[in-house]
Amino acid sequence: MMRPLVLDFDGSVQELSDTDRFPLQHRQESIRFGCNMAALRALGQEIPAVPPIVFLGSGDYHHVSYLLIERLRVLQRSIQVVVFDNHPDNMRYPFGIHCGSWVWHVSRLPFVKCVHILGITSSDVEGWRVWENHLRALRSGRVRYWCIGRDLRALRRLGASGSQSFDSAGDLLNRFAAESSTWKEPVYLSIDKDVLQPAVVQTNWDQGVMTLEDLEQGIDTIGSLVVASDVTGDVSAYRYSSNWKRVLTWLDRQPEIPASLLNVWQKQHQAVNQRLFLKLGAAASAITEQIL
Numbered sequence: 001m002m003r004p005l006v007l008d009f010d011g012s013v014q015e016l017s018d019t020d021r022f023p024l025q026h027r028q029e030s031i032r033f034g035c036n037m038a039a040l041r042a043l044g045q046e047i048p049a050v051p052p053i054v055f056l057g058s059g060d061y062h063h064v065s066y067l068l069i070e071r072l073r074v075l076q077r078s079i080q081v082v083v084f085d086n087h088p089d090n091m092r093y094p095f096g097i098h099c100g101s102w103v104w105h106v107s108r109l110p111f112v113k114c115v116h117i118l119g120i121t122s123s124d125v126e127g128w129r130v131w132e133n134h135l136r137a138l139r140s141g142r143v144r145y146w147c148i149g150r151d152l153r154a155l156r157r158l159g160a161s162g163s164q165s166f167d168s169a170g171d172l173l174n175r176f177a178a179e180s181s182t183w184k185e186p187v188y189l190s191i192d193k194d195v196l197q198p199a200v201v202q203t204n205w206d207q208g209v210m211t212l213e214d215l216e217q218g219i220d221t222i223g224s225l226v227v228a229s230d231v232t233g234d235v236s237a238y239r240y241s242s243n244w245k246r247v248l249t250w251l252d253r254q255p256e257i258p259a260s261l262l263n264v265w266q267k268q269h270q271a272v273n274q275r276l277f278l279k280l281g282a283a284a285s286a287i288t289e290q291i292l
């Protein structure tokens with residue numbers, strides 16, 4: 001079994017069996033929530049070659065997935081990107097890249113065929129908020145939303161014909177299994193645990209409706225194609241020293257995590273991470289050694 005790597009910005013990911021850790025606390029202020037491309041590139045220079053399973057800590061670092069996906073350029077073939085997330089992460093953000101906009105940047109990489117985001121229940125995809133999404137990526141089919149219980153009429157009117165909403169996680173996963181069974185491309189898999197219902201784990205963002213079993217079923221569906229993966233959605237408390245970032249996160253209505261609960265929540269994440277690691281390790285080891 002391969003060893004996962006924790007890119008440790010925030011100390012949120014508790015001990016897993018046989019983990020390596022790469023300390024990045026000194027980049028927490030500059031990378032967390034969002035950064036300019038120069039800061040992201042500087043981070044890319046610092047982080048080493050990574051194994052196929054990477055834990056990133058809080059979902060506030062989800063844009064670091066962009067760096068990990070960009071490295072798959074070496075495969076010299078087109079790839080599918082599958083993201084489990086309660087949010088589209090394809091929103092407009094004029095100040096560089098952030099945890100809510102990274103999908104759009106990934107969709108512009110020439111070797112990425114499509115970014116599929118599964119399990120969205122956020123209202124980001126509905127009503128007037130559709131204008132905050134990168135619509136061109138949705139129209140061209142480079143980005144597709146797989147939602148649960150949302151009304152996508154506004155998006156469809158704007159041409160996002162590849163995006164769908166389902167009545168339940170089960171319906172979504174069945175449709176996804178049918179479609180992904182025709183894929184020939186390797187898959188990069190990114191999991192934000194905010195796709196899970198709050199009964200499973202608590203994150204610092206509003207959460208979806210999937211159970212851990214739903215998520216595991218989804219991983220199994222594409223398991224033999226997955227070449228690399230990351231996991232985010234762990235919890236940590238952080239106070240920005242920059243006023244600018246404090247304002248940005250306040251605008252995004254990020255709730256503060258009560259200190260008394262932080263440790264309890266991190267332990268829940270540890271158990272979920274261990275299960276995801278076993279599932280991803282079993283899936284990835286076969287194909288990765290051939291390709292990477």
Ligand SMILES: [Mn+2]
Binds near residue numbers: 059085087089099192
């Ligand atoms: Mn995310």
